[in-house]
Amino acid sequence: DGGITQSPKYLFRKEGQNVTLSCEQNLNHDAMYWYRQDPGQGLRLIYYSQIVNDFQKGDIAEGYSVSREKKESFPLTVTSAQKNPTAFYLCASSSGGSGINQPQHFGDGTRLSIL
Amino acid sequence: GNSVTQMEGPVTLSEEAFLTINCTYTATGYPSLFWYVQYPGEGLQLLLKATKADDKGSNKGFEATYRKETTSFHLEKGSVQVSDSAVYFCALTTTSGTYKYIFGTGTRLKVLA
Numbered sequence: 001d002g003g004i005t006q007s008p009k010y011l012f013r014k015e016g017q018n019v020t021l022s023c024e025q026n027l028n029h030d031a032m033y034w035y036r037q038d039p040g041q042g043l044r045l046i047y048y049s050q051i052v053n054d055f056q057k058g059d060i061a062e063g064y065s066v067s068r069e070k071k072e073s074f075p076l077t078v079t080s081a082q083k084n085p086t087a088f089y090l091c092a093s094s095s096g097g098s099g100i101n102q103p104q105h106f107g108d109g110t111r112l113s114i115l
Numbered sequence: 116g117n118s119v120t121q122m123e124g125p126v127t128l129s130e131e132a133f134l135t136i137n138c139t140y141t142a143t144g145y146p147s148l149f150w151y152v153q154y155p156g157e158g159l160q161l162l163l164k165a166t167k168a169d170d171k172g173s174n175k176g177f178e179a180t181y182r183k184e185t186t187s188f189h190l191e192k193g194s195v196q197v198s199d200s201a202v203y204f205c206a207l208t209t210t211s212g213t214y215k216y217i218f219g220t221g222t223r224l225k226v227l228a
Contacts, residue, residue, distance in 0.1 A: 006158075033216075040223075041220065042204065042218050042219060042220035042221050043159075043204070043218045045215065048215065090158055090159070092159075101166050101208060102147075103149050103161045103164055104159075104206075106158035106159040106160070107158050108157055108158045109157065109158050111156075
């Protein structure tokens with residue numbers, strides 16, 4: 001079955017450490033997204049990518065970085081510059097292009113905590 | 116700019132009660148509208164969608180009608196079950212040239228047996 005796989009499910013970060021969250025999709029989608037969700041809050045867009053080798057900042061990009069070297073993969077790095085990284089991180093994908101009005105598909109999320 | 120406004124929760128209902136979760140939007144162009152559901156510790160799942168005015172999306176007993184005149188997309192279910200307890204998000208996307216989706220803040224539903 002096609003879908004989005006996020007790993008790991010739980011991740012712990014020490015002070016001053018960078019950590020990378022994995023997101024892989026086999027839906028052949030052009031567009032991929034990273035969101036942050038804090039307890040009781042909605043989704044806030046971190047970065048998105050419409051096509052391989054291209055990505056744009058979302059609303060809260062500071063302290064995060066991404067790459068899009070392959071269509072299937074869109075890893076997110078939470079850098080030490082992100083002072084409050086504890087949150088639930090969701091990766092999503094969509095058709096993009098001619099499928100602009102198609103829904104997003106989401107992974108099961110990664111919960112990041114500070115040690 | 117584009118935005119989505121949802122009723123604040125939590126919404127607490129008894130089993131078999133009627134559910135309405137209000138959603139209104141502001142958008143340029145011709146948005147597509149979505150409802151997603153999120154169970155604890157999981158990602159969002161698409162519940163239903165509507166891509167043009169007067170379309171009705173439906174799934175698992177839930178329905179929502181795209182009302183352009185009132186810019187609304189309210190979620191309804193005639194008889195809720197305990198298993199419907201979750202957080203519901205209204206969202207939209209437009210043909211404005213960016214591939215961004217706009218989400219409401221979510222409404223938590225708790226159904227009591």
